[in-house]
Amino acid sequence: DTGVSQDPRHKITKRGQNVTFRCDPISEHNRLYWYRQTLGQGPEFLTYFQNEAQLEKSRLLSDRFSAERPKGSFSTLEIQRTEQGDSAMYLCASSRGGSENYGYTFGSGTRLTVV
Amino acid sequence: DAKTTQPNSMESNEEEPVHLPCNHSTISGTDYIHWYRQLPSQGPEYVIHGLTSNVNNRMASLAIAEDRKSSTLILHRATLRDAAVYYCILRDGAGTASKLTFGTGTRLQVTL
Numbered sequence: 001d002t003g004v005s006q007d008p009r010h011k012i013t014k015r016g017q018n019v020t021f022r023c024d025p026i027s028e029h030n031r032l033y034w035y036r037q038t039l040g041q042g043p044e045f046l047t048y049f050q051n052e053a054q055l056e057k058s059r060l061l062s063d064r065f066s067a068e069r070p071k072g073s074f075s076t077l078e079i080q081r082t083e084q085g086d087s088a089m090y091l092c093a094s095s096r097g098g099s100e101n102y103g104y105t106f107g108s109g110t111r112l113t114v115v
Numbered sequence: 116d117a118k119t120t121q122p123n124s125m126e127s128n129e130e131e132p133v134h135l136p137c138n139h140s141t142i143s144g145t146d147y148i149h150w151y152r153q154l155p156s157q158g159p160e161y162v163i164h165g166l167t168s169n170v171n172n173r174m175a176s177l178a179i180a181e182d183r184k185s186s187t188l189i190l191h192r193a194t195l196r197d198a199a200v201y202y203c204i205l206r207d208g209a210g211t212a213s214k215l216t217f218g219t220g221t222r223l224q225v226t227l
Contacts, residue, residue: 108156
């Protein structure tokens with residue numbers, strides 16, 4: 001169990017640029033979640049995959065955001081035309097399916113700064 | 116998701132027990148009580164969860180009130196490494212997959 005990996009750890013980008021983050025979940029976990037966290041707040045849910053299917057998206061996920069999990073393994077989160085308000089920590093988590101009792105394992109996050 | 120209420124912050128001395136309270140008066144019969152913690156510059160970490168009975172694991176104990184409207188996370192001997200934000204979350208155990216919905220949690224400070 002190597003944990004959930006996120007890449008990059010930090011990203012600084014200019015406003016208007018596109019950015020893509022990657023998440024590698026624990027291999028036997030079929031559920032994958034993306035969250036966003038701003039300073040002083042708890043993580044906010046963005047979207048969730050079960051295998052390759054994206055089953056739920058938050059209203060926070062505007063048209064500029066897109067997430068994929070093409071083969072049910074790793075996932076990417078892309079933000080197009082970044083805005084300063086997108087600056088946040090983006091967290092990925094994975095869990096086993098089949099029971100709501102299974103805990104989430106989170107990665108260390110990607111910190112995005114839009115300048 | 117049913118809501119939880121936690122104090123914004125708490126302080127503890129090292130090597131003393133810490134009791135972190137959580138109120139969840141609107142809890143439903145199928146809601147599990149989950150606790151996560153988040154150390155500085157890290158993602159949240161699962162701590163413990165339970166439904167009705169008290170639970171113990173290597174990290175902590177969870178005491179659940181008989182009416183389930185409140186619970187307490189117990190750290191038996193706080194260390195400096197326990198300084199973190201602790202989140203109490205209700206998660207529906209019935210039906211389709213439900214996501215974790217975080218509040219603002221309790222920031223625990225541990226001092227020497």
